Amino acid sequence: MILGVGVDICQNERVKLSLNGKILSAEEKAFFDSYKSDLRKLSYLCGRFAIKEALIKAFSQANINLYLSDFVVLNDDLNRPYLAKPIFNDKKVHISISHEKDYTIGFALVELIDTTNNKK
Numbered sequence: 001m002i003l004g005v006g007v008d009i010c011q012n013e014r015v016k017l018s019l020n021g022k023i024l025s026a027e028e029k030a031f032f033d034s035y036k037s038d039l040r041k042l043s044y045l046c047g048r049f050a051i052k053e054a055l056i057k058a059f060s061q062a063n064i065n066l067y068l069s070d071f072v073v074l075n076d077d078l079n080r081p082y083l084a085k086p087i088f089n090d091k092k093v094h095i096s097i098s099h100e101k102d103y104t105i106g107f108a109l110v111e112l113i114d115t116t117n118n119k120k
C-alpha cells in the first residue's frame with residue numbers, strides 16, 4: 001500500500017556549496033568531496049537536497065515528521081540512488097533524482113510492506 005508521495009524541485013543557483021554541512025550526511029559528504037568540479041559538487045548537493053525535501057513530503061503524507069538530517073541517500077554500483085539506513089522496517093522507500101542545467105528534481109514514494117512473512 002502506498003502511504004505517501006513527495007516531489008521537490010530545486011533551483012540550483014539558490015543552493016550554495018557552503019550549505020553542504022546542513023544538507024549532507026557524513027557518508028554523502030565523502031562523495032561530495034571526491035568530485036573535482038564545483039558544477040558536479042553543486043548538482044550532487046542539489047540532488048540530495050531535492051530528494052530529502054521530497055522524502056520529508058512523502059513521509060509527512062504518512063503522518064511521520066522527519067528532517068533533512070534523518071536521511072542518507074547513496075548511489076549503488078549502477079548509480080541508482082537509494083535510501084541508506086532505512087528508518088522503518090515496514091516501509092519501503094522508492095526515490096528518483098534528475099538534473100537539468102538550472103534545476104534538480106527529486107521524487108519519493110513510501111510504501112507499506114508486509115513484514116509478517118505469513119503469506120501463503
Ligand SMILES: CC(C)(COP(=O)(O)OP(=O)(O)OC[C@H]1O[C@@H](n2cnc3c(N)ncnc32)[C@H](O)[C@@H]1OP(=O)(O)O)[C@@H](O)C(=O)NCCC(=O)NCCS
Pocket residue numbers: 043044047075078079080081096097098099100
Ligand atoms: C540513468 C540515466 C537515465 C540518467 O539520465 P540523465 O538524463 O543522464 O541524467 P539525470 O540527471 O536525469 O539523472 C541522474 C540521476 O539519476 C540517478 N541515476 C543514475 N543512474 C541511474 C539508474 N541506472 N537508475 C536509476 N537512477 C539512476 C542518479 O540519482 C543521478 O543523480 P546523482 O548521480 O546526482 O545521484 C542515463 O544515464 C541512462 O539512460 N543510462 C543508461 C542506463 C544505465 O546507465 N544503466 C546502467 C548500465 S551500467
